Amino acid sequence: MKRLVDRVRAAVRRSCPPYLASQAEDIAQEVLIQLVRKLQRDEGKSNFSSMYLLKAAHGVTVDEIRRRSRRREQTGLEDTMQVHIHSAPDPERQAVGRSLGLEIRRCLERMIASRRVAVTLHLLGCAVPEIADRLQCPLKAADNRVYRGMKDLRKCLEAKGMTP
């Protein structure tokens, strides 16, 4: 059990974004509860792989992000940001980044679906070969969608007075 606890803590450490670091122990506890329930269901026969633990840690982390966001919506308190603000070098830059993020999404809404998906993947850090593979289209088509989509996006942001 001690080994499982250590492995869960390590998995949570990997899946937890910096602004949730102070909740890491709670998240680890929640993952452990889930694992114990699964062990009970399977009468102790479960053997948890590292990937399974990471997946469980990711699931609980996502639930926590959503829970905090809902709480913030209801109360207006920005507790989610506390840790991040303390450790961030430039809050003003982050505020600009936040509104830029919203405007990017508004611009994406106007884009045709195929370009929107390609640009979304590009903004999520995917390279063109991966985008082509995910969308099951030729490399050139993926390249074209990203290129034109990014051009549209910049034009749209400029029209809104946002220069990234």
Added chain:
Amino acid sequence: MPGGQGDDTVTRREPGDLARLRDAFSAEAWAPPGTGCPDAEELWASAAGELDPQADQKILLHLAECAQCSGAWRLAREIVSPGETAEERVVRLEKGRRSRTWRRPAYLAAAATLLIGLGLGTGLLINRRGPASQPVYRQQRASVNIVASPQTQRLPRSACRLRWSAGPAGSRYDLTVTTKDLDILAVVRGLTEPEHLLPPEKIPRSTREILWRVTVHLPGGGSVSSKTFSSRIVD
């Protein structure tokens, strides 16, 4: 019409704002809760390339609208394949797709094989110039593996200089340093050199070990995160 191929040409045309656009797009910490969000398991499956294209497309369209799910998707992708190159990722995704395809009814597989065979045969008859050369992408060549400098295993509190292997020329680095209990000591972004001196006042007296992680932002776009390194602090 874009003339080139792959990420190479896209990033060559990109102005230098891509990193900022990417940061802003995934700034999920401040995002309002989305509506109709897929559950975490679906996001994980999409990031790992385990979904069929139709289901994946649905998730990806949702990511375009929802900052929170984008952050969760990106997190899952980083966990599933940390430090994986673009080429390795494509190979893994294709492998997953192939294994799913074989679960379909046998007649579909047989029909597909027949069609591929016919296509190949026709292609060989029409084009006798031999196989086309494969394009090479700059980002695929740059296989970045970040390792900590061996000197960082033990560091004096008064000169706690974290060093790691350099990425390609022009790379920028983000560094996060925490205690063993995951209390954040420092978050530094946009470093131009693969090292950072952690001021002694940032390290609590009781801290004997620190954990740190580096994300390299490649000059041609994309980023690679290191595994978490650990350093002992000595007085």
